[in-house]
Amino acid sequence: MNRKLLLHSVVLAGSLCAVGTATAESRISGEMMANACAPCHGTYGHLENEYMPPLAGMPEQDFIEGMKAFREGTRPATIMDRVARAFSDEEIEAMAEFYAQQTDGGDNE
Amino acid sequence: MSEINRREFIKLLGAGAALGSGLFGSRAFGAAAPHVVVIGGGTGGATAAKYLKLADQNIRVTIVERNKEYVRCYGSNEVLTDHCTMDDLxxxxxxxxxxxxIEFVFDEVVGVDPEKRRVDTAGGTRLDYDRLIVSPGIDYRWEAIDGFTPEVAETTIPHAWKAGPQTELLRRQIHAMPEDGTVVIAAxxxxxxxxxxxxxxxxxxxEWFKAHKPRAKILILDPKEGFTKDQPFMLAWNRLYGFxxxxxxxxxxxxxxxxxxxGFIEWVPGTEGGKVTGVDPKTNTVHTANLDSIQGDVVNVIPPQKAGKLAFKMGxxxxxxxCDVDRNTFxxxxxxxIHVIGDSCIADAMPKSGYAANSQAKVAAAQIVHMLRDEPLEEPLFANTCFSRANTEYGVSIAAVYRVRDGRIVSTPGSGGVSPLDAPPMANRLEALYQESWMRAFVEDTFA
Incomplete structure (x- = not known):
């Protein structure tokens, strides 16, 4: 019980800390970042039959892991390694959340 | 007279709309919606209009544009070598x-009154705005090159820097030139x-000469000591064209x-005589700062540039x-x-590219929506990515993500850059494919 409570507080502190960092370093919205990606990945991530992947509706964790792997250089890349290095963990998470929500087929479809 | 009365009436309605937006709070603008007028239906203007509407359908958006269709510059080099036609652009x-x-007025702007917030067109349309976005593109500094005039460019020495008749002229010249001819490109x-x-x-x-005129040459005269993606380009030229x-x-x-x-390509930087100072259309000759005269079978002089005409007319x-702008709002x-986006605006580290105009347009649109709703502004983020083809199957790229720091747009430290020189052939092939996809996806994001 104590251990569980302790763990809970650590997680809570961790998440507070993460929020604090995001607020201090970046308040850029997921949509703002996704808009900057849209010329290659489509408006709100909607893209059909192209060599770049569509990002709309991508599960959050897939996006986060993919972008972090590009950033750390553990995933082979042509251009995305250069792009991913611009983003913090919090920013990648905000983009992931935005793209995961784009499940409606898109306003531009 | 009744026409003017009607316009005055519309103006009064406009004033009501401005009051309404204050009274009805953040999302509802009241009976009359705020009106954003966009002058210029190019990449910047089209993107801004689309993203204003995506953000809030209740905002009235009108684009004022001279031409009923847009002819894209990106990809227009491909017309020269029959990879595509003018129609494709x-x-x-x-x-x-x-x-x-989005509403359209296909007309020429003859007056903008920033005090009354009003745009007048040659055809007599008057538009009152809450916010105005202008995306005037570029114009040329003819005076920087002796003997170079719009007439010379249209008839003899095309710049072909906006896709149109000069693109077709340059194409015809290249196709008609002798087998062992030289094309001079003044960058x-x-x-x-x-x-x-x-x-x-x-x-x-x-690439085209290699197949059709294998003894032809391309001489690039450059006032600069380097250029964007110069190393990836030069590596590709070494591999493909004997550079x-x-x-x-x-x-x-x-x-x-x-x-x-x-080889096919020679590049002369400024310190070695690459700066072109004059042209002689009678002999197809360019004069350089080093007092050399260089004759070409085809001469393509791309003049120094400045903001588009409308930006000058509007002061x-x-x-x-x-155009100097607030980097957070343009x-x-x-x-x-009045917001200025695209090639005409000063955006520090960002290049004057279609991607940059698209990115600035989205930031301007987002901030304008906040301003119309009396909401706080948000922190902007911009990007630019450009794929170029060294040949049909070999691409090179540059990418950057930009932020505003101390009132200037800067590239995010530790990120971005050009295609690595040790990239495997597969990567160059992929970047050529990405160029194809980018062209379609970018047009879609901007115009559809």
Whole structure:
């Protein structure tokens, strides 16, 4: 019980800390970042039959892991390694959340 | 007279709308919606209009544009070598009209009154705005090159820097020139629209000459000492076109770089006589700062550039001929409620590219929506990515993500850059495919 409570507080502190960092370093919205990606990945991530992947509706964790792997250089890349290095963990998470929500087929479809 | 009365009436309605937005709070603008007028239906203007409507259908958005169709510059080099036709460059405005409800006035702007917040067109349309976005593109500094005039460019020495009749003229000249002819490309000084384009143009011509005129040459005269993606371009030229990479650009080059006896492309930087100061259309000759005269079978001089004509007419430009703006909102430092985006605006580290205009347009649109709703502004983020083709199957790229720091737009430290010189052939092939996809996806994001 104590251990569980302790763990809970650590997680809570961790998440507070993460929020604090995001607020201090970046308040850029997921949509703002996704808009900057849209010329290659489509408006709100909607893209059909192209060599770049569509990002709309991508599960959050897939996006986060993919972008972090590009950033750390553990995933082979042509251009995305250069792009991913611009983003913090919090920013990648905000983009992931935005793209995961784009499940409606898109306003531009 | 009754026409004027009607306009006065519409103006009164407009005033009511402004009051309404204050009274009804953040999302509902009341019975009369705020009106954003966009002058210029190019990449910047089209993107801004679309993203304003995506953000809030209740905002009335009107684009004022001279031409009923847009002819895209990006990809227009491909017309020169028959990879595509002029028709392929034409983009209609139907999607922006029908899908998003953007209104269009196809007319020339003859007056903008920043105090009354009013735009007048040659055809007599008067538009009152809450916010005005202008995306005037570029114009040329003819006076920087002796003997170069719009007439010379239209008839003899095309710049072909906006896709149109000059693109077709340059194509005809290249196809008609002798088998062993020389094309002289005079590249412009920074800043100018689409920084990699002179070098992509040389690349595509070299690919075409290799197949059709194998003894032809391309001489690039450059006032600069380097250019965007210069090392990836030069490496590709060495591999594909017998180009000898100058010592100044050899750092980091891979082992397969070779010395060639002759090649299709030669590049002359400013310090070695690359700065063109004049042209003689009678003899197809360019004069350089080093007092050389160089004759070409085809001469393509791309003049130094400045903000588009409308920016000058509206008094939005600074002493250098570009428009100073608040980097968070793109609101002009000269006129309130007028936002300048795209090639005409000063955006520091960002290039004057279609991607950059698209990115700035989205930021301006987002901030304008906040301003109309009396909401706080948000922190902006911009990007630019450009794929160029060294040949049909070999692409090179540059990418950057930009932020505002201390009132200036800067590239995010530790990120971005050009295609690595040690990239495997697969990566160059992929970047050529990405160029194809980018062209479609970008047009879609901007105009559809």
């Amino acid at each position: 034409v983009i209609g405005y139907d999607a922006l009209k029908d899908k998003y409800g 412009p000084p920074n800043p100018y629209r689409c920084p990699p384009a002179p070098y992509e143009r040389a690349s595509l011509l070299a 000898n990479i100058p010592a100044s650009h050899m750092e980091g080059m891979p082992d397969d770089v070779r010395q060639h006896d002759s 939005l430009t600074n002493a250098q001929g570009w 609101e002009s430092r000269v006129h309130k409620r």
